[in-house]
Amino acid sequence: MPELAIRTQALRKTYRTRRGKRVVAVQGLDLEVPIGGVHGFLGPNGSGKTTSIRMLLGLVRADAGTMTVFGQVVPDRLPDVVGRVGAIVESPKFFPSFSGRKNLELLADAIGAPRKRVGEVLEETSLNERGKDRFKTYSLGMKQRLAIAATLLKQPDLLIFDEPTNGLDPAGIREIRETMRGLGEQGRTVLVSSHILAEVEQVADTVSIIGHGRLLASGTVAEVIGGSGKSTVKIGVDQLDKAASILTASGLTVRAEGNYLFVDGAEHSAEVTRRLAQQELYVSELVPVRADLESVFLELTADEGLGGDQ
Numbered sequence: 070m071p072e073l074a075i076r077t078q079a080l081r082k083t084y085r086t087r088r089g090k091r092v093v094a095v096q097g098l099d100l101e102v103p104i105g106g107v108h109g110f111l112g113p114n115g116s117g118k119t120t121s122i123r124m125l126l127g128l129v130r131a132d133a134g135t136m137t138v139f140g141q142v143v144p145d146r147l148p149d150v151v152g153r154v155g156a157i158v159e160s161p162k163f164f165p166s167f168s169g170r171k172n173l174e175l176l177a178d179a180i181g182a183p184r185k186r187v188g189e190v191l192e193e194t195s196l197n198e199r200g201k202d203r204f205k206t207y208s209l210g211m212k213q214r215l216a217i218a219a220t221l222l223k224q225p226d227l228l229i230f231d232e233p234t235n236g237l238d239p240a241g242i243r244e245i246r247e248t249m250r251g252l253g254e255q256g257r258t259v260l261v262s263s264h265i266l267a268e269v270e271q272v273a274d275t276v277s278i279i280g281h282g283r284l285l286a287s288g289t290v291a292e293v294i295g296g297s298g299k300s301t302v303k304i305g306v307d308q309l310d311k312a313a314s315i316l317t318a319s320g321l322t323v324r325a326e327g328n329y330l331f332v333d334g335a336e337h338s339a340e341v342t343r344r345l346a347q348q349e350l351y352v353s354e355l356v357p358v359r360a361d362l363e364s365v366f367l368e369l370t371a372d373e374g375l376g377g378d379q
């Protein structure tokens with residue numbers, strides 16, 4: 070088996086609230102993150118993403134299960150791999166009155182990274198033009214990119230970002246997305262958690278979808294979409310109502326939208342045309358509708374409600 074960047078097996082974590090209530094945050098999570106590229110770690114709010122990430126980083130103790138990072142069992146062997154991992158789990162603290170560059174220089178000195186890395190990471194996160202400006206004048210998106218720049222100082226092979234675009238405007242989201250894409254293309258592994266699909270669908274090479282702390286689906290974006298078994302065709306036809314009742318009577322799920330019918334569950338588009346033609350209704354247009362990650366996600370997590378909160 071090829072080495073994985075991250076692997077968890079039967080990972081479990083139950084919290085006890087102050088009132089003594091038990092909250093199962095992660096219940097038997099099997100996660101596999103391949104080496105290289107962007108991996109979207111997706112799930113509704115409260116589904117256990119942050120807890121899983123914190124366990125991987127040794128910040129929260131797991132109740133049961135195993136975890137490896139680059140083949141090393143963590144948290145036991147974390148010291149052996151921690152140098153290869155950069156993570157942003159909470160907003161890091163920067164000095165507001167110092168420039169972005171100065172902040173990075175101080176950090177580089179603190180962790181023993183060469184000063185020349187500062188210019189490189191500013192470039193990688195497209196901050197070089199604003200590097201001399203004070204941190205407090207940065208937009209939220211720039212602050213977040215500076216945090217990414219800080220994790221890049223030590224050239225990690227694996228980057229873990231927990232909801233990196235929270236609170237950002239569309240331009241900020243795009244910038245973070247492009248930064249992640251660039252890192253994935255360099256061959257680094259980026260694990261990015263999100264509950265917003267549209268954000269990750271465009272950058273992720275592979276995804277894992279979780280709900281209630283369990284894995285619901287994983288693979289390449291195409292595999293996860295294809296594996297949903299959802300096939301929909303959009304058809305244009307005269308007498309929409311009549312066509313809809315014919316198709317419904319054949320066991321297909323049909324809904325009308327404008328001048329079109331959307332038909333779910335037909336194995337072959339030809340089946341739709343044939344059934345209508347038998348009743349002398351002729352299809353003027355027929356387009357297969359590609360399922361997107363969003364609809365698959367909603368379908369998979371439909372029973373999840375508020376994720377782990379109940």
Ligand SMILES: Nc1ncnc2c1ncn2[C@@H]1O[C@H](COP(=O)(O)OP(=O)(O)OP(=O)(O)O)[C@@H](O)[C@H]1O
Pocket residue numbers: 084085086092093094095112113114115116117118119120121264376377378379
């Ligand atoms: N310290 C804690 N004490 C008690 N319960 C907690 C604690 N941290 C998390 N939880 C609960 O565990 C569950 C999983 O939370 P977690 O933050 O891991 O989910 P998440 O998928 O990261 O959600 P979000 O996207 O909202 O951050 C939730 O029900 C949450 O309320």
